[in-house]
Amino acid sequence: MNLAGPQLESVLADVRRGMIPAHVYGDPEIFALERDRLFARSWVFLAHESEVPDPGDYVVRRVLADSFIVVRDESGAVRVMFNMCLHRGMQVCRAEMGNASHFRCPYHAWTYRNDGRLAGLPFHAEAYGGEDGFPRQDQALLPAPSMDIHNGLIFISLDPDAPPLRDYLGDFAFYLDFYTRQSPAGVELRGPQRWRIKANWKIGAENFAGDSYHTPHTHASVVDIGLFREPKASKRKEGALYVAGPGAGTTYKLPPGGDFAGQLRYVGYPDAMIPAMAETWTAGQRALIGESGFMVSAATLFPNLSLVHNWPQIDDSGTVVPFISLRQWQPVSERETEVLSWFAVDAAAPAEFKRDSYKAYLMCFGSSGMFEQDDVENWVSITEMAAGSMARRLNLNSRMGLNSAGQPIKAPLATFAGPGVAYQGFGEFNQRHWLRQWSDHLEREPAVRAVVNLGGPR
């Protein structure tokens, strides 16, 4: 049972004026729309190529309830296929990672090569009368309707007519490089840590997109203990928020007077890594750091992939080391989310940097991270309240940065070297940008998809 048209229109109209009906964070009807209209179309991150480096390597990942095998086949190509046997629907792979030349269904032993093609089934002649009853040729596990890769990041869309991934990423690709392309070697991902939180998936996505306003208070404890110097309010409000393509993110303002290499050293990158960044990034990307003086921090690529880059102190002598994490807010229900949190590091980085950056990550983010702990406490509490009756009487104010007429209270930054629109200081421009995309998806009727009939009557 979905929300009726006028009710949905009212919800989306409120969201578009920056007033969010609180129940959207705990409403099963909204969740059904998100499943049918958003996740049935949007590009969704599944895995990184570094997780499946060799032929036969696979990981199994989901888009909501749909399980997909992400595998590197014998030719070295990455394939993504629906993890459901063509015969009776069993999952042909029930591990979450490994290496396999074939996937054999445990039910009746239909067997597929690691490129998805059906290799064999028992008693083909006796059971089916051979090729006439069931033609084995060209049968394969259903491929993801669309699959594309950028910087090694493997995305799929359940929409066979999805635009090319690079077109979708648009101007956000500029920012994605800071996290996933620091050298020609690209990044390598470790993990993910996986855990379930009783929170609506949208809250984390919006938070990472642009909530610099929460940092000084929610994360006051990490400043108290001297783990990370930047989140205090006086520093946080100097950062810029940017909106670019389907993404949005936050930055920290770097100390005045630094050049490109000096600013990278300030956040803890060793000299050994800086030349590769200088060569790999464009003049505009270098200028964001070296001239505009901003360093990327948290970001979200719509709908549910977030990224974070921070630089805590990892020992008593005050050594500052940066780390990168990619994380996915995998919806389980309107009240529950599985978090997948990866540590990411430049594949060409020195071994000691990888070790130290991993330590920095574990202390700050992920299942035990000292930042993330307090975030989740907030999000669980919001979700619990959003599921009740009173939440249907409250529209949450998400208009920070706008005056009563809907105009920005300050001009966009004129000297911001990155694409898109950027504002310095606090504001909810980014969350509104995320919610506009969400609204656009929710008002589009779901497409009717052709059903695949393998070996049916002719």
Add this chain to the structure above:
Amino acid sequence: MTAAKPKPLPYTDPAHQAAHQFLVEEAALLDAADYPGWLDLLCEDIRYLMPVRVTTARGAGFDSLADMGHFDEDMYALRKRVQRLATDHAWTEDPPSRTRHFITNIRTFPNGRGELRVESSLLLFRSRGDTREPDLVSAGRTDLLRETAAGLRLARREILVDEAVLRTQNLAVFL
């Protein structure tokens, strides 16, 4: 021919009894949220490790990640965590969780270098607030206990959690 599996010390062995008592006393400190007291039980060169468990096929040869943990801590990192919980801004534990560390199935093996390798089973019950379902974390632990002038101290802990996907909102608790 495979080497014989090492046998645990008899339960009547004083070394086993000392190890058992150490783990029970440690659990009492954790359940009382006496984290500074807990830190005093750790060696300065502690390694506190909790690998990510994964679901793999039988015969894959591994069921945890070698290069990714939920914890991989040294003394600096553990001290920071304890310092954080003592601030006025550690919201996730304010109000605090009610926890109970159930420690059982303790087996003690001398490692031949003056240390005890102690295996135990842990069930952590964690309750927060008044409306939420409680969380359970089940794990096996392999500890290295070292005899020091101050008594037994924990030199290493490896926590082998029994879930691939944790069902607790975070690890703002020690296991």
